[in-house]
Every structure is written in C-alpha cells, then in structure tokens.
Amino acid sequence: MTLLEGRAISKSFGGVQALIDVDFSVSAGSIVGLIGPNGAGKTTLFNAVAGAFKPTSGKVLFNGQEITGLPASTICRMGVARTFQVTRPFAAMTCLENVMVAAINRRPEEPRPAIERRAREQLGFVGISELAAVEARHLNVIQKKRLELARALATEPTLLLLDEVMGGLNTQEINQAVAFIRRLRDERGLTVLWIEHVMGAVMQAAEWIIVLDQGRVLMTGAPQEVVNDERVIQAYLGD
Amino acid sequence: MTGKKPTVTAAIILSGMCVLPLGLGIYPQHVLITSLFYVMMAASWNLLAGYTGQVSFGHAAMAGVGAYTSGILAAKAGIDPWIGVCLGTLLAGLLGLGLGSLCLKMGGIYLSLTTLAFSQILHIIIVNEYDVTRGTMGLQVPGLMAEYSKLSYYYIMLAAAAALLAVIYRMIHSNLGMNFRAVQNDETAAASLGVKVLQMRVLAFTVASAMAGFAGALYGHYLLLITPEIPSLDLQFYVLAMTVIGGMGSFIGPIIGAFTLNILAEKIRDYGEYHVLVFGLVALTMARFAPNGLTGIWSRLRRRSTSAARPPAAA
Numbered sequence: 001m002t003l004l005e006g007r008a009i010s011k012s013f014g015g016v017q018a019l020i021d022v023d024f025s026v027s028a029g030s031i032v033g034l035i036g037p038n039g040a041g042k043t044t045l046f047n048a049v050a051g052a053f054k055p056t057s058g059k060v061l062f063n064g065q066e067i068t069g070l071p072a073s074t075i076c077r078m079g080v081a082r083t084f085q086v087t088r089p090f091a092a093m094t095c096l097e098n099v100m101v102a103a104i105n106r107r108p109e110e111p112r113p114a115i116e117r118r119a120r121e122q123l124g125f126v127g128i129s130e131l132a133a134v135e136a137r138h139l140n141v142i143q144k145k146r147l148e149l150a151r152a153l154a155t156e157p158t159l160l161l162l163d164e165v166m167g168g169l170n171t172q173e174i175n176q177a178v179a180f181i182r183r184l185r186d187e188r189g190l191t192v193l194w195i196e197h198v199m200g201a202v203m204q205a206a207e208w209i210i211v212l213d214q215g216r217v218l219m220t221g222a223p224q225e226v227v228n229d230e231r232v233i234q235a236y237l238g239d
Numbered sequence: 240m241t242g243k244k245p246t247v248t249a250a251i252i253l254s255g256m257c258v259l260p261l262g263l264g265i266y267p268q269h270v271l272i273t274s275l276f277y278v279m280m281a282a283s284w285n286l287l288a289g290y291t292g293q294v295s296f297g298h299a300a301m302a303g304v305g306a307y308t309s310g311i312l313a314a315k316a317g318i319d320p321w322i323g324v325c326l327g328t329l330l331a332g333l334l335g336l337g338l339g340s341l342c343l344k345m346g347g348i349y350l351s352l353t354t355l356a357f358s359q360i361l362h363i364i365i366v367n368e369y370d371v372t373r374g375t376m377g378l379q380v381p382g383l384m385a386e387y388s389k390l391s392y393y394y395i396m397l398a399a400a401a402a403l404l405a406v407i408y409r410m411i412h413s414n415l416g417m418n419f420r421a422v423q424n425d426e427t428a429a430a431s432l433g434v435k436v437l438q439m440r441v442l443a444f445t446v447a448s449a450m451a452g453f454a455g456a457l458y459g460h461y462l463l464l465i466t467p468e469i470p471s472l473d474l475q476f477y478v479l480a481m482t483v484i485g486g487m488g489s490f491i492g493p494i495i496g497a498f499t500l501n502i503l504a505e506k507i508r509d510y511g512e513y514h515v516l517v518f519g520l521v522a523l524t525m526a527r528f529a530p531n532g533l534t535g536i537w538s539r540l541r542r543r544s545t546s547a548a549r550p551p552a553a554a
C-alpha cells in the first residue's frame with residue numbers, strides 16, 4: 001500500500017527550477033532512501049511534502065488524501081514528522097520542554113504529568129535522558145540531532161522524514177544509527193523516508209532508493225541496482 | 240509541591256501589598272497606584288514580546304483605546320464606569336484581533352511597523368477630534384466610586400493587577416505558554432511539530448491588547464482626566480524599558496521593572512523629562528550586557544554563590 005505519493009511535483013525559486021515533475025511513492029512500512037548530489041533538490045522535496053512551502057505545481061498525497069499546500073502544523077497532525085538538516089532546537093528551552101511541545105500538540109487533552117512521561121520516554125529512546133533538564137543551546141551537534149529525533153517521534157507519526165541524520169558520526173555510531181532506524185520501523189511500525197549522504201548507511205538500511213539529480217528523478221530501485229547504475233555513478237562523479 | 244510554592248509566595252507578597260499603603264501619605268500611595276498600572280502594562284507587553292517574540296509598539300495605544308472608550312461612554316453617555324471598563328477591554332481585544340489577523344501573517348518586523356503606525360494614527364485622531372475627546376486638554380471622566388479615596392483605588396488596582404498576573408501565570412504555565420515559547424524560539428520547527436504558529440501569535444496579541452485596554456480603562460478612571468499621554472509613544476517606551484530592565488521573558492521581570500522604574504522616575508522628577516532619556520540608555524545597556532534584565536543578573540549571582548559554596552560537581 002502506498003503511504004506517500006508525489007505526482008509531478010515542481011518547485012521554482014525565481015528562475016531556478018529546484019524540482020521538475022518529480023513522481024515518487026513510498027509504500028507503508030518501508031525504509032526509503034532519498035539520495036543525490038548536492039543541490040539535487042532533496043531537501044526541497046522534503047519541504048514541499050512537509051508543508052514548509054507549497055510546490056509550484058503537482059500534488060502530494062498522504063494516505064490517499066491530498067495534502068498539497070496544507071500548513072506544516074496540519075500535515076504534522078496528520079502523522080508526518082520531520083527532522084531538519086541543520087537542526088532547529090528550541091534553544092532557550094530544556095530538552096524535556098522541546099519534546100513536550102511535540103507531545104502536547106499531539107495530545108492536547110492529556111494532563112501534564114502524562115505528557116512529561118511521554119517526553120521522557122522519547123528522550124530515553126534516543127539515549128539522551130540525562131540531558132532532560134539542560135537547555136537545548138548547550139547541546140553538541142549529535143545531541144541536537146538526537147533531540148530532534150525525539151521531538152519528531154513525540155508527534156507519534158506514521159511517516160518520518162529524516163534529513164541527513166548521519167552527518168558527523170563515526171563508523172561505529174553510524175552502525176548504531178542504522179540499527180536505530182531499523183528499530184523505528186520494526187518495533188514502532190514507522191515508514192521512513194530518509195535523505196542521506198553517507199551512502200554505506202543508506203544502502204544498508206533502505207529497501208528502496210530514489211535518486212534525484214538536478215531536480216529530476218534520475219532513477220528508482222533496490223539499493224543493489226542503484227549503486228551499479230551508470231547514470232547514478234555519473235551523477236555523483238561528474239562526466 | 241511545585242504547584243503550591245508559587246501560590247504561597249504570591250499570597251505572602253499580596254498580603255504585604257495590602258498593608259503597605261496604610262501608613263503612607265497620599266503621594267506615596269499615588270506612586271504605588273501608578274506603579275500597579277505599569278505592572279499590568281509591562282506584564283502584558285511581556286506576554287507578547289517576552290514569550291512569543293512579537294514586539295508591538297501599540298501597547299500604550301491599546302491602553303488609550305481602553306481609557307477613552309470607557310471615559311467617553313461614562314462622560315458623554317453616563318454609562319457606569321465598571322461597564323465601561325469591560326467594554327474598553329473588549330474593544331482593545333477586538334482591535335488586537337483585527338490588527339493581529341491582518342499583519343501577523345507577514346511576521347517579523349511587520350507587527351512592529353503596523354502597531355507603530357496604529358499608535359500614531361490613534362494619537363492624531365484623539366488630538367484632533369476635540370468635540371469627543373477634548374484633545375490635548377484632556378477629557379474629564381467620573382471615578383469608579385462615588386467618593387474619591389486613594390486607598391480604595393489602591394486596592395482596586397491591586398486586585399486588578401493580581402488578577403491579571405494570575406491569568407498570565409496560568410497561561411505561561413499551560414500548553415499555550417509552551418507553544419508561545421516554541422514559536423518564539425523557532426517558528427519553522429514549531430510548525431513542524433504541530434504548533435499552529437499564526438493562531439498562537441494572534442491569540443497572544445489579542446490577549447495582550449485586551450489586558451492593556453483593561454489597565455488603561457482603570458487608570459483613566461483613577462486619573463479622572465484622560466489625556467493623549469496615555470496612548471503615546473513616551474508611555475510605550477517607558478513600558479518597554481520597564482520590561483527590558485526588569486527581565487523580558489520572565490514572569491517576575493516586568494513586575495520588578497515597573498516598580499523600580501516608576502519609583503525611580505518619581506525620585507528624579509526634578510531633572511525634568513530627562514528620566515525618559517536615562518531609562519532609554521539604561522535599557523539599551525541592559526539589552527546589550529544583561530539581556531535577561533535585573534532578574535537575570537539576580538539569578539546569575541545566586542547561581543555563582545551556590546556553585547562557589549559547593550565543590551564543583553560533575554556536569
């Protein structure tokens with residue numbers, strides 16, 4: 001079953017065509033990698049899906065329902081969560097409060113202690129329980145990425161959009177992160193669409209790969225097909 | 240436990256405030272009453288600027304809307320001042336809702352610019368509509384009670400300020416307050432987590448405007464003479480300085496700031512209007528070197544003394 005679908009999505013900024021007729025689909029319960037060289041339009045596609053801006057043309061469907069151009073908050077409430085490539089923590093709020101913001105908007109009726117418990121659970125799940133009372137501005141880059149993930153998970157999404165979560169990790173940490181993303185799918189039943197530059201990681205965890213190049217879909221396929229494809233190699237290495 | 244402590248503190252401070260004016264003369268009582276007006280102004284402006292990050296220059300104008308609405312209704316139509324206060328509050332809130340819906344979508348500096356323009360337009364109208372407002376001469380209005388008594392006014396203003404602060408306290412400690420702070424910190428991230436950013440901003444602006452209208456209306460009936468000095472930029476920047484110097488984004492900050500500056504202003508009144516200039520400079524200096532104001536300096540000193548007393552613990 002298709003959970004997320006893009007039909008002929010285009011987006012231009014002034015004269016620059018960032019996305020051109022992008023068609024793609026993500027089936028429920030899968031881990032899909034979104035790769036491509038710098039400037040291919042990966043984050044732009046995320047923004048168009050998550051409602052950060054409206055695509056110039058084309059349609060986004062989530063669960064068969066059109067969500068094109070809806071506000072980001074509405075799309076989040078429908079079950080789409082995202083992280084940002086450059087993390088955006090609420091700097092002057094504690095880590096616990098950061099996660100609580102997500103939880104209270106998912107469950108506005110729930111009393112404060114229950115919300116707090118949920119938030120702590122998420123902090124524990126991403127492994128930063130000990131930072132609960134620390135203001136987010138004091139965190140290092142990796143801790144900020146974990147916090148952002150905890151926040152996204154606290155919205156209790158069905159689809160998780162991850163934007164380069166592996167940047168700055170060493171090999172061992174990457175392996176842990178890959179295992180973590182698998183757990184998200186296997187234990188929590190999340191569908192994951194994942195932008196990643198660390199090719200080894202994405203090829204390990206994803207079942208399906210979408211390759212973007214210069215705003216267009218270059219190819220889609222299983223990881224093995226993609227890594228061996230001439231066009232993909234060219235796009236990365238240049239002519 | 241944490242829920243009880245602020246209530247106890249508030250009760251102690253409130254009872255202290257109740258006995259405070261008893262031994263005092265008329266003049267210090269007047270200073271306390273005006274201070275309470277400024278507490279309401281600064282605390283509500285802080286709700287907007289300190290908690291959602293929206294800088295409005297129309298807060299004094301909203302106080303003017305409240306004061307003139309209630310004053311005109313009482314003076315020209317003989318409507319009971321208490322009903323007038325409610326209507327003034329309502330009108331300021333509605334204007335806030337209208338202005339907010341119009342310009343908050345644009346975000347950023349547009350609210351500041353629009354409210355600045357609004358405040359100037361209102362000022363011009365009040366000065367020129369002499370028949371209705373008595374212009375710069377000022378509009379004489381009836382008091383809240385048949386018999387004028389400073390002490391009664393003090394208790395009315397104290398009750399009003401306490402009620403308003405209680406509402407603000409509840410708000411900032413509820414889900415709403417959490418969403419306000421999220422919007423202030425990073426609205427893109429807030430929206431991505433399901434926070435209705437625009438709704439939050441309009442709500443904060445509406446509530447803050449209504450509160451300014453409320454404070455202004457009461458203040459007008461205390462002064463008995465409403466002049467365009469209430470909806471003026473002077474008063475606006477005075478409130479701004481109080482909030483910044485006291486500590487923006489903290490609950491206590493504007494309260495401390497309002498009392499400190501207003502009492503200080505009375506002390507240095509002999510130097511004429513220069514106190515506004517001095518406060519402007521102090522506010523600028525504080526914004527640069529102590530962005531969390533007096534409350535920020537206080538908590539920093541306290542943290543330093545406790546960490547000096549204890550051996551350095553592991554972070």
